[in-house]
Amino acid sequence: MNKIILELSREHEALPKAELAAVLEVEGGRVTCEFSNIAIVESENHNFVNRLAFTKSAALFVAKSGDISDIGKEVSKHINGTFAVRTRLKKSETIEKELGAEIAKYGHKVNLKNPDTKVVCFKNEGKYVAGIDIHLPHDFEARRPKFRPFFHPTSMHPKLARCLVNLARVKKGDTVLDPFCGTGGILIEAGLMGMKPIGIEINKECAQGCRRNMEHYGLTGEIICKDALEAKITADAVVTDLPYGRSSFMSSTGLQRDFLLAAHRFVREGGYIVVVLPKGKNIKPKKTEIVNHYDVRVHKSLTRRVWVFRKVSQS
Template sequence: MYVLELGGQDDAFARREAASAASAVDVLAPGLATARGISDRVRHLAFAHRACALLGTSDPNIESAATLLSAATIDREGSVAVRAVDVRASTGVDTQQAERTLGGVLTDRGFAVDLDNPDHVLYAYFSDPAGDEEGGTGKRCCALGWLAAESVRDFGDRQPTDRPFFQPGSMDPLEARALVNIAGAGPDATILDPMCGTGGLLLEAGLVGADVVGGDAQKKMVSGTHENLTYALDGSGHPDRDAYPEPGEWEVFRSDASALPVADDAVDAAVFDAPYGRQSRIEGELAPLVAGALGEANRVARRCVLVADRDWRDAGTSAGWTVTDYFRRRVHRSLVRHVHVLE
């Protein structure tokens, strides 16, 4: 069993993304989830920072955590370090004192402490729903776990404005990564974005190893996406080739999202950010456009992740999809993204 340290303020969304890289993901406490197993894809999650092999849980205070650690079976050798986290400042625990106390328990059990280059790192997560201002659910607890995997945190260094082709309103890489992960992006998967815009979703899917296919009705968007994918996947804009799998193959074409030049069942998933009515010059045609894109996505893919500025669940159902998850994600005061996961 593993404990996952979630990021952001929407635990349900973070757990849904984590399920693309871990099995049997479930609620533990605010900012924390459990998983039965994890895969290498944990390293490329957007809203999970770490996965730790769960040692056990206790009440969220230092004394209880120390008692748990003293009684736990530890089948490890070498040096150790302890990292304590007061998740969302929900418990008020003194994390430095927690690290000293738990480090002392490990020292008493014969382990050498090495804060700079330890062989093993023990995380102590203290969390309490009563103190979580984000309204997280679960139980109040301290979860102890040995670090098993950390996600690559390079999103702040990769802004849409850094790409060769940029348009206002481009989705940030953190959100885009989460969406393509939910869609199932990874090696041996093919991901389609039928409204690719500047290519941000395709870029993130390609970085984690998926083959990507993109279409857009506007010639400048097709050309711009081609520039961005060349730069980020094949060129000097790749963030770190040692930290990622080999980028997938990619193709971009000009097309109507409701009449794609793609064979039936040719891709594993479609993911797209539909035009926003307040920004689009095709407000009157938006409903048929989205309905057509959903219908085509159902023809070519087994899963679809639709992002929009409104609720399109009825349109998804009418296009033959089953809505398995739905999230409202606030971007700023005037924009809420509606995320639809369709199977």
């Protein structure tokens, strides 16, 4: 059983923990300790960390002690090649030097610019918690909408898009449907995690642009150009950012209501529906239960609400 130290993002109060809980529910594992924005997880493997959007860093747990020399001794056993120490603590520079000096006693050389092994260190209740960094292959900034072949200014940031897919509790190979896929941001993140993306888009130009964007990342998926309410598709999960305001090609209020009332048709029993709505729009899809909701501030005058529903049996 592996122990993994996760440093959760402070970008949002609730989403990082909610995303982690949803991913562990699917991939297996449990949180054994939490302090500040740190979670320590026990899991059979650490591959699940590659899915997480609102997690800043991950490390394989090595040691916990109030004595920094004990930490240095244990960590030294896991160093391959050169090393560097990184902390998020007060007086971090001093602690990095102290721990680095302890590790160096065992013959390991420091390389601050390009280390072979990165050591991370946190502190909880007077004790240091240290581990070996796990590289997270995230490139969210490089995948921002403006860098895609087809761009629309209302496209969602890939970090939030990935989080929404994770909240749907899907695993590799599951089908993820976005009935209002636009330029494909949600589908791209689902595809990169190994799910099978299905998109519906009523606007022909956007549907074609969505295909181009997915191809840009080496992804394939089914993109259907039609009215979502007329589609007859069932997926393992539905994840969508419902059109609103001026970006919508039709009356957004009526569309939101009509889709939510029919959303249960698009997902299997037990599957999740994750929907982004303007705050204040509270419409629960038929045959579902509310799992949770989270408010996401877009800018000063706009807060949107992420709703998570689960389709339940009516028997």
